[in-house]
Amino acid sequence: MTRGSEGSVPVPGHRSITEAEKLAEAKLGGIPIRHEQMAVVANIYRAASAVRQHLENSVLRGVDLTWTAFVVLWVVWIWGESETRHVAEEAGISKGTLTGVARTLEGRGLIQRADHPSDGRLVLLSLTEEGQQLMQRVFPAFNDEEAFVTEQLSDEECRSVADGLRRVVLQVEGSGEERRQALLGGAAPAPRRSGRRRKA
């Protein structure tokens, strides 16, 4: 995050970020930038990376779980036996990704899949006995690190930050699709450059 020695004034904290913003403004020469909004997005992602990295390297690595694998386990653990599409959505990954992760977890004996009793299209995911024991053991340690990374925030500040982030999520999930439609103006959705090609 920090560079070797950029400025000369020893202003403590946030210097790097603020300086980047100033530089960005200069780069755009006159075009106004929404600073506060930019700072929120930048720090959301920065914090997400830092937190994920810390948790992977502290508690998750020891039990040989990736962040995504843990999230999937957590979702199935909390919600109980669930349909894969729900798990994917709750975990914030695509259906295709879940298929692979679930396969890995299944191979390690942590989750199991079952056919839906009445709808042949559905697959149900649930924790095995071993998976449940794992989560009961790991989650307290995970939560301890959640407390560590937020140590500089009071409970009240935690509530405030969490609420602000929740509003961001709701905004995107609520109005994002509509916004994208408006932006692209009904034009071609510009398919992802990579991805599977049509057979013909």
Added chain:
Amino acid sequence: MTRGSEGSVPVPGHRSITEAEKLAEAKLGGIPIRHEQMAVVANIYRAASAVRQHLENSVLRGVDLTWTAFVVLWVVWIWGESETRHVAEEAGISKGTLTGVARTLEGRGLIQRADHPSDGRLVLLSLTEEGQQLMQRVFPAFNDEEAFVTEQLSDEECRSVADGLRRVVLQVEGSGEERRQALLGGAAPAPRRSGRRRKA
């Protein structure tokens, strides 16, 4: 995010999250959970995913850039010609990942690499003319979407949330290493299970 029909009381907003927390508490039976801290971490990651997804699908897809590729371009754009290790750190990715991303970007004529004048080990990254034009065109649109996703937050709230997140980042970057050391108690750092295997 939301499920079909879980609860019976029509409490608006945040139901899913809160319910998940309650379920988690029940699962742990007695073991106390730090709710506020858990909510912060959960929502940081949720927001990061949502924001990234929205930006990829709105402005980035149209110019055929992934999130990571854009971040790398942004860093080089803002900081000017930089050494790769700094770019990787600032972008929040590993050096190895940057090598691949930089190759892709170089192939598209958006960035260029140059040898360091005095230290032959270093490689410098800078934007090409085309890369600069792209960023000058794309960033305003990007910032517009940053404003969109934070639309439900006032400027003051934006500052507050950004500051809270900054404190999380500083906490992890400042004390994370020490914390991990203490946690593992000097024991083996438990190598990543995936990735390259040791030869013998």
Added chain:
DNA sequence: TACGTACAATTTGGACCCGAACGGTAATCG
């Protein structure tokens, strides 16, 4: 000059990740 150490970027291996395409089941319609 030769050698070891330090540190640079790159290569490599395995898992992840998205989203279009696919094949199969369920529901709907004529």
Added chain:
DNA sequence: CGATTACCGTTCGGGTCCAAATTGTACGTA
């Protein structure tokens, strides 16, 4: 009741992503 239509999980292509292994450069010291 056959034919669409809608939906579900899986497959697959291309691209990240990390960390170990590798390669190469710089620089100290003998």
